[in-house]
Amino acid sequence: MDNGLIGQYVWNGVMLGVIYAMVAVGFTLFFGVLDVIKFSHGDVMTLGAFTALATYAGLQAAGVQSPWVQLLIVVLVSVGTMGLLGALLARYLILPLRNAPAFMTLLITLMAGTVVRESIRLFYPNGSNPQSFPALLPTGSYQFGSFVMRVDTLILVVLGLVVIWGIHMLINHTRLGLAIRAVAQDGETARVMGINFHWIVLATFALGSGLAALAGVMNGLYYSEAYFGNGVMLAVIGFSAAVIGGLGNIYGAILGGFLFSAIQSMSVVMLPLPSAYKEVVAFGMVIVLLAIKPTGLIGEKTSERV
DSSP, X not given: OOHHHHXXXXXXXXXXXXXXXXXXXXXXXXXXXXXXXXXXXHHHHXXXXXXXXXXXXXHHHHTOOOHHHHHHHHHHHHHHHHHHHHHHHIIIIIGGGTTSOHHHHHHHHHHHHHHHHHHHXXXXXXXXXXXXXXXXXXXXXXXETTEXXXXXXXXXXXXXXXXXXXXXXXXXXXXXXXXXXXHHHOHHHHHHTTOOHHHHHHHHHXXXXXXXXXXXXXXXXXXXXXXTTHHHHHHXXXXXXXXXXXXXXXXXXXXXXXXXXXXXXXXXXXXSSOGGGHHHHHHHHHHHXXXXXXXXXXXOOSSOXX
């Protein structure tokens, strides 16, 4: 296999790593502030992609033709709507079960995700089939030997890395981030110190769900399609990435996302297996890694989980 083809797989792995990391950060935010695993996360991501599709159709009907304006409005509507949905799920489904056994929250978020997924399939026009996602980014490419770098992929990678850096800045250098870290460390003490616990939980779930929506739009732009069942696998991968890094640690989630995509890419390059087996190899490696280090690569600190 020539170097250009290897570089192609590595570059594709970087793109997937950005998407996986964004999904994994959402899982780790939810777990950090409330010790819950929100299994509707992947379906919220899919709904974000379909919200983007519906918004695009509305813009087309309204005569808006500029791709950049379309992209900006599509992203804002998708992220904003899913952020609101995330806050509503936290307010009416998760917070009321805060003192219930953990499996109750797991079950209710799993059912909520199923409702979202099946609603897309049943109520979106022709929703059971893959939907063509509009090409809102430049479609050119740069070629270096056998290595081809698509311009839209480059833009998506840069955007994803900027968003991940933005999450880092928000968590570590803003009052909201300080409040999120305080709630993650000790919710009761944070309340005593004057932090509005419920508002921070809602803001955190809105942030994580907005990230999921953006990941869904990026996934649609990259693959040029959206499918109602995509969120299931991406949620499993994102959750696995969060666990690999150390559930509750944002930097571990980012590391886990890129590590999972790297394992997928390297399995195609180094093993004599079809690309369809890359998830099998990646999940097998996750099992081995967790057997060796059950707390993840960056073990969760009891004093600072976010």
